[in-house]
Amino acid sequence: MSDADIENLSEAEAKAELARLASVLAAANQAYHGADAPEISDAAYDALKRRNAAIEARFAALKRADSPSEQVGAAPSEGFAKVRHAVRMLSLGNAFEGEEVREFTARVAKFLGLDEAALSFTAEPKIDGLSLSLRYENGQLVQAATRGDGETGENVTANARTIGSIPHRLAGAPEVLEVRGEVYMRHADFAALNAAQEARGAKTFANPRNAAAGSLRQLDSEITRTRPLAFFAYAWGEVSEPLAATQIEAIQRLKDWGFETNPLTKLCAGAEELIAHYEAIGTARPNLPYDIDGVVYKVNDLALQGRLGFRSTTPRWAIAHKFAAELAWTRLEAIDIQVGRTGALSPVARLVPVTVGGVVVSNATLHNEDYIAGRDNKGAAIRGGKDIRVGDLVQVYRAGDVIPKIADVDLAERPKGAVPFAFPTLCPECGSEAIREEGDAVRRCTGGLICPAQAVEKLKHFVSRKAFDIDGLGAKQIEMFYADDQLPIREPADIFTLARRDATNLTKLKNREGWGARSAEKLFEAIEEKRKIGFARLLFALGIRHVGEQAGKLFANYYLSWDNFLRAVRAAEDESSAAWAELLSIDGVGEVVARALVTAFAQAHERESIARLVQELEIEDAEAVTRDSPVAGKTLVFTGTLEKMSRAEAKARAESLGAKVSGSVSAKTDLLIAGPGAGSKAKKAAELGIKTIDEDGWIALVEGL
DNA sequence: CAGCCTCGAGTTCC
């Protein structure tokens, strides 16, 4: 049966169909892996589930209490395939004031060692939609991917092909061309879509961006086809040949190929012109047919963009100048305290729901004790020093258009008898003492893993996307398993013994409420898949304080093998040892990080817990970063004035070639690059017999790499 | 030792 009939179902028919689907799916769950062969194929099963979800989406009120879509079991990984971007899709740094724009242009000039007058920039409206990367090979659209986390997105090619302003074929395009831009919905189209949705009793969208996102992520591209989406091209990813010499010319080429580009894109000479164009776009904003949330500035010269390069998540050559956020007043009903995986007590404001920027907000972060009291981390007054009290009328905005925060308090509206918020000194979850270290902003529960909140949050971190990323084992399931007495998960190792323990259990997982044989089986398979894990991911997953994603990679790249690393960390327990000194010598590792790491492995219970885990795993060592360059693995020091590039640029370049850049000359230094005016460092290098070259020598060395 | 940059840890809503 096709799903095209869903649009025409009457309520009674829909109700009957939902009942039928619930029983068919339940039976399929029982039959699967039972004594008999499965009654239906995986594909048919998935199709039925989708049909069920589609009917529920249309007739929300008819959703059954035993709805198959509510099963807690491993979520079948239906949906979109993942796509790895050939070139990362980054986000932009933000500016809110004109002054920050001036700082941006000054920073760019300084980094390049150029005069600001020599620079030009493009300015274009920042469309409030969702970014999309279109890959063309030999002029044919072969793939469309959402941004995702920047490295991996979702393959939405079929849906992208239904968007009118996305060409399927490009004449005279390079062999490989990734065009990037924004999918968005015009105001008029958004209003019409919502009216149509309402007429059919379907859910309406809160704002054009959500409508665009929801429409692009339809599993059925025929639904996407009916949605009025549009696309502005403004950037590119992988290209087999350079598009142009400047940003503005590159945009023109995209336009020539048939893409829509934003007509308000303008070339500007410097910060003042950029700000003037920002004001002009701000003035035009109410009359634009689509939502924008700021103006994007980019260095026009593409060669300079290349030299500027990237920081960890943002390019140095571009910035988003945002418009002031929308504000709304509402009442603060309560302040709750959440406990995070490190024990941090985080206050959250519970608000009378209010619409801010097209989204209903009912919670807002309050950061910490001082923030509620009206002070920043240096003790200076924020919000004019006004504290926040339960019952207050507060002004809410969404920082970066996302995270709700409290901007102001109306003291005239403060209820009589309202008292300053008393921040708890005991953990609300386990009753342990919550202590605020001298100089720290946060108060932390001292309960450690005795505290159920900390234990659960730590496990959630362990299975999170950048850690073990186990399909079907998300936050909800972790909470469920943590509380389960028959088949508990209380520490990471328990995840990998789950299937074994289930096999010897009387009440098998598949017989539990909300679980079927299929979902249990899928969960076990997903766990099995992750037994093989990279060193860096494993270390990050352990959730040791101060050891995050980057530190995980850092240690993996340095020590290469887990055994090697373990040995080093154990040896470093003695802070007078060579192992401790070596730990501190790693670029990016200071005493705080090193101590946190050593302490974690020094505690018997934690070490044993990790040992139980590791014995279940197959750890993949990191690969030595011996990139093919003459400076790979070498330690370099720059000194004196560099004339052809800035110090920051030289450092970034050296690191990209696998070198380590240090600030001082020592016996470990392999090469000194000395510009004019080099003093003590050059002298010391000479004494130590370290090879020294000048800037031209350096450029000759790395040129063409 | 101050100021900058990056990272870690916290957060909301869909």
Place this chain on the structure above:
DNA sequence: CTCGAGGCTG
């Protein structure tokens, strides 16, 4: 996305 803090640079 933002704040706070760790680590490095000047």
